[in-house]
Amino acid sequence: MTDQELAQLPDKAKWVWRETLRVHRHAPETRIASSLSPIEIFVALYYGGVLRFNPDRPRDEERDRCIISKGHGSICMYPILADLGFFPTSELERVCKAGGFLGGIPDPIIPGYETVNGSLGHGMGVGTGVALGLKTKNRAQSVFVITGDGELHEGANWEAFMFASHHKLDNLHLVVDDNRISMLGQTENIVSHASLAARLTAFGWDCEEVDGHDVLAVREALLRMKAKKEGKPKALLAKTKKGHGIPTLEGADLAHIMNPKIEWLDSILEANHE
Amino acid sequence: MNSRPLAMRDAFLERIFQKMSEDEQIFFVTADFGSPVLDKIRAQFPQRFANVGIAEQNLINLSSGLATEGFKVFAYAIAPFITMRCFEQIRVNLALLSEVRTMNVTLIGVGAGYSYVVSGPTHQCYEDLTIMRALPNVAIYSPADHVTTSALFDQCVTDKGLKYLRLDAQVLPVLYEAAPPDVTRGFHVHRQGSRVCLLATGYMLHTAIKAADELRDAGIEVGIIDLFSISRFHTQEMQAALSSYDSIVTMEEGFRGRGGVDSMMFEFLARRSMPQRMFNIGVEGGYRFELGTRSELHEQVGIGHHAVVASVKQFVGSLPVVAETSVA
Numbered sequence: 188m189t190d191q192e193l194a195q196l197p198d199k200a201k202w203v204w205r206e207t208l209r210v211h212r213h214a215p216e217t218r219i220a221s222s223l224s225p226i227e228i229f230v231a232l233y234y235g236g237v238l239r240f241n242p243d244r245p246r247d248e249e250r251d252r253c254i255i256s257k258g259h260g261s262i263c264m265y266p267i268l269a270d271l272g273f274f275p276t277s278e279l280e281r282v283c284k285a286g287g288f289l290g291g292i293p294d295p296i297i298p299g300y301e302t303v304n305g306s307l308g309h310g311m312g313v314g315t316g317v318a319l320g321l322k323t324k325n326r327a328q329s330v331f332v333i334t335g336d337g338e339l340h341e342g343a344n345w346e347a348f349m350f351a352s353h354h355k356l357d358n359l360h361l362v363v364d365d366n367r368i369s370m371l372g373q374t375e376n377i378v379s380h381a382s383l384a385a386r387l388t389a390f391g392w393d394c395e396e397v398d399g400h401d402v403l404a405v406r407e408a409l410l411r412m413k414a415k416k417e418g419k420p421k422a423l424l425a426k427t428k429k430g431h432g433i434p435t436l437e438g439a440d441l442a443h444i445m446n447p448k449i450e451w452l453d454s455i456l457e458a459n460h461e
Numbered sequence: 462m463n464s465r466p467l468a469m470r471d472a473f474l475e476r477i478f479q480k481m482s483e484d485e486q487i488f489f490v491t492a493d494f495g496s497p498v499l500d501k502i503r504a505q506f507p508q509r510f511a512n513v514g515i516a517e518q519n520l521i522n523l524s525s526g527l528a529t530e531g532f533k534v535f536a537y538a539i540a541p542f543i544t545m546r547c548f549e550q551i552r553v554n555l556a557l558l559s560e561v562r563t564m565n566v567t568l569i570g571v572g573a574g575y576s577y578v579v580s581g582p583t584h585q586c587y588e589d590l591t592i593m594r595a596l597p598n599v600a601i602y603s604p605a606d607h608v609t610t611s612a613l614f615d616q617c618v619t620d621k622g623l624k625y626l627r628l629d630a631q632v633l634p635v636l637y638e639a640a641p642p643d644v645t646r647g648f649h650v651h652r653q654g655s656r657v658c659l660l661a662t663g664y665m666l667h668t669a670i671k672a673a674d675e676l677r678d679a680g681i682e683v684g685i686i687d688l689f690s691i692s693r694f695h696t697q698e699m700q701a702a703l704s705s706y707d708s709i710v711t712m713e714e715g716f717r718g719r720g721g722v723d724s725m726m727f728e729f730l731a732r733r734s735m736p737q738r739m740f741n742i743g744v745e746g747g748y749r750f751e752l753g754t755r756s757e758l759h760e761q762v763g764i765g766h767h768a769v770v771a772s773v774k775q776f777v778g779s780l781p782v783v784a785e786t787s788v789a
Contacts, residue, residue, distance in 0.1 A: 295561045301529070303557045306549065312519050313554050316526020323488070323508055324530065343550065346519035354511070 188236050193403065200230045200402045204432055205455065206266035206279075212452050214282040216291045220430035220442035221260030221335065225364040227402040228333065228425050232362075233267055235406035237413060238331065242272035245298040251328050252317050254301050256310020257335040257364060258292040264299070265289050273298040308341025310334060311361065315347040318359035318420075329413055331360045336380055336424075337369030345390070348420075352391025355418040361392070362409070363422065365399065366429040372440040384424055392422045399425030464638045469628040470537075470571050472607035474498035476614035477535055481506050487618070488527050492520045492538040494571070499537070517547040524566050525554035533565040533618055539577075540570030540586040540627060544593055555623050556596045567617040567624040573603065573663050574714025574744075576630035578755045582748045586627075590662075590691055590713065591720035593625045601691040603627045605636055605666035609689050612641035629664055631755070636666065642687065647694025650702055654684030657777060658703060659769075661712035662688045662722055665742070668759070669712055671766040672773065679770075681777055683710075691722060700733055708738045708780060710773055714764060717743025740776045742769055 211219045232238045241247040255261045269276045281287030292305040314332035374380045387394045397408045412421040430436025433447045481487045488509045503510045513519045524534040577584035604610040642649035661669040673683045713722040723741035745763045759765035
């Protein structure tokens, strides 16, 4: 990427942020707070030259496999996938509507989605199977699994963590949207994830942390970990804020189930029109 | 040639082992569960074998990921664990995902019914047919001998969907010495009778044969059908096979009245407005911790052959007397 293209990434993240709000304005059933925290992760993956993908052939064998495990919290992928040409932008008008395929929780009928979402804690294990399959076939493609930190309470993740390091799956990457809030509050007060990096390291993973809202830093970290082939699976903990950019939601304990006020949404979207 | 009894799992795993040489898409995963043939698989094909440890959720998730990469996956564990410990993984990552992506996955569960005789209710399995039947797109196989088990392999490897193979943990006598049954039909008419037909699955076929012999001595000629494919069988042929009887006795090594073969047959008859009366043999009385031989345990819960003979006699005695000419 040229320096000029790189310099545009933060603006792209802002654009995705607004477009995600627009989707939510049309479809208030969508979970907004958890869809705002991972925006820079997805922008870095899809616009930062990290992931290899093919909008014309979403299941192209040459693609890197991006398995989005945090279902509800990835509505920001709708404007991204439309913008990249996976499906027409007009579909964004039909989110959660009859005849559309963009639901309140994304499913693999959406071009660009690999697996079933909604039930949390599944993507890591399936992604580990994909990584094992690619290794067995001697294929060079990478696997990225995007989870929230809340869903790491599910034990199946840890079964996969053990397996992946034992089998030296260095084509496997976990990116955690580490916003530290699940539905009923802060994970610290529910079941603590305070030492998540240390735990993953102890499980044999190569683990880094990054400011999850600094899109350039996220991109650099993702590229660095993708290039690293040292016989270890790799994890990036992206420190994020749930409800990022919405004053009434950002960091609120119950952000997961809160919506921004319609007047506020309209003023933001109106400002964008000018 | 088929007369020497084998463990079902060894018969099936031998077919997998033979096929793995020519078909590089076959991948075998186990949850730390073995067999003598498995030792050959892991020695000869270490690149396409993985033991996930005692971790059935991961077993299923890995199978799903491998299947999306084009592998034909055989996942192997003890029956109650591979169905119930990880049921939501099966539902979401295999059954649901198979509506969108190819999921050529065969779940091999060993330990049907009471076949882990002394291990108690955790290892025994009386709910798996019910719970797997709840998924709309799973082929469920429940063979009664190793010949049938072996014959089901080709179907498992070519069918691109999800399969559950319920195997007995014990070595059972051979039923099909001359030739395996036609597995594409899903059932096999084992014996023709009159008025009453015993429709049995898995181990219960052996009980049905014993019971039928005793009933014959008492002057009651019952038919026997081996139902080895629970969810997919030739329905027209089944209807034809049952139409000459006025009563059907289902026999399964699972809880009675809980959605297993008995429920399936009630639905089958009702949907076709078939007039046959039905009686069900299945495990009664819930969970138990008693010890004993498999036969003793079966008699305790009402599915041993003595219990079956008594139940069928009582059932036949309760039936209205039918003039020969009125039997369709």
